[in-house]
Amino acid sequence: MTMTVRDFRATDAEAVAxxxxxxxxxxxxxxxxxxxxxxxxxxxxxxxxxxAEVDGRVVGSSEVGLFHDSEEPGQAFADTTVGAGARGRGVGSALVTAAEEYLSGLGTAKIFSWTLDEASSVTFAERRGYRRGRCSRVQRLDLTAAELPPLGAGGLPDGVELRTAADFADDPRPLYAADVECTADEPGDVDTATPPYAEWLALNWEHPALDRELTSVAVVDGAVAAYSVAHTDGRGRYWSGMTGTRRAFRGRGLAKLTKNDSLRRARSAGCREAFTGNDGDNGPMPAVNKWFGYEPAATEWRYVRELSA
Structure with a gap:
């Protein structure tokens, strides 16, 4: 077996995906x-x-970089993936070693990495000196069989109207303001600064998986109050990128309303499976997802290694 770890080329995209x-x-x-x-x-x-290329075929990858917007310097990420048929052959070790060497050269103090809650992955991480942090629970909804609750039975609440992200194509700044506020309240292990509007546009609004027609927005008396982001892959899969309600509008069921609208649009557009991930410390959204009929699909752990140790 001949294995090489190298930088990504555009021709590798299909194999990496x-x-x-x-x-x-x-x-x-x-x-x-x-x-x-x-x-x-x-x-x-x-x-x-x-x-990682084995005998001329790309079988895994590691995405690495710094949390450039972190309020604490020296924090980085390294998320490694090895295809199911190539595990147990040293591919993961080679990728992680290369990732750690690169990040160490950048002066990194801590490396964060997502790991599936399965024995082989957990053992691999802990043997390399990573310790377990917070968890994320992934849930799945079968859109072909789901009985979605009625959407605003009897009409929408007074002053509330449903739109899509596509309606904000000319000026997405109201969505930016809502996303910044809601994201700031999300639990996490890396504190980050508010992204400039231009960066948010580049990394969120222009994301190729973002489906603006399926992303629902609740507007209350003309102001963006809640939203549910839809990412799709053109293969029948839908991922909830973020569902949030601005602080002044919480407790009125608007998160349920926007997510319900988004899921209904997704099903009409041909999506068959809906997935979502929730931080283990986020209580409200798992309850909302259970209300829709989501079921547990996977658990991930955020592992961290302190290079100085």
């Missing part, structure tokens, strides 16, 4: 998103996509 889908079938991953992520990363992130 296939490996990611085999390892994380709930994620929205396409060759286009792989290329776009590599090409659009902020310079300050020092983003690098490493691939």
């Amino acid at each position: 296939a490996a990611r889908r085999s390892a994380f079938p709930f994620l929205v991953t396409t060759p286009r998103t792989v290329v776009w992520t590599s090409e659009s990363a902020p310079v300050e992130q020092h983003h690098r996509l490493l691939v």
Whole structure:
């Protein structure tokens, strides 16, 4: 077996996407998103996509970079994926070693990495000195069989109207303001600064998986109050990128309303499976998803290694 770890090339996109889908079938991953992520990363992130090639075939990858917007310097990420048929052959070790060497050269103090809650993955991480942090629970909804609750039975609440992200194509700034506020309240292990509007446009609004027609927005008396982001892959898979309600409008069921509208649009558009991920410390959204009929699909752990140790 001949194995090489090298930098990603655009011609690797299909193989990288296939490996990611085999390892994380709930994620929205396409060759286009792989290329776009590599090409659009902020310079300050020092983003690098490493691939492992075995006997001339790409079988895994490691996406690495700095949390350039972190309030604490020296924090980085390294998320490694190996295709299901190539595991147990040293591919993961080679990728992680290369990722750690690169990040160490950038002065990294901590490396964060997502790991599936399965024995082989957990053992691999812990043997390399990573310790377990917070968890994320992935849930799945079969859109072909789901009995979605009625949408605003009896009409929408007074002053509330439903729109889509596409309606904000000329000026997405109201969505930016809502997303910044809601994201700031999300639990996490890396505190980040508010992204400038231009960066939000580049990394969120222009994301190739974002489906603006399926992303629902609740507007109350002319102001954006809640939203539910839809990412799709053109293969029948839908991922909830973010569902949030601005602080002044919480407790009125608007998160349920926008997500319900988005899921209904997704089903009408031909999506068959809907996935969502919730931080283990986020209580409200799992309850909302259970109300829709989502069922557990996978658990991921955020592992961290302190290089100084």
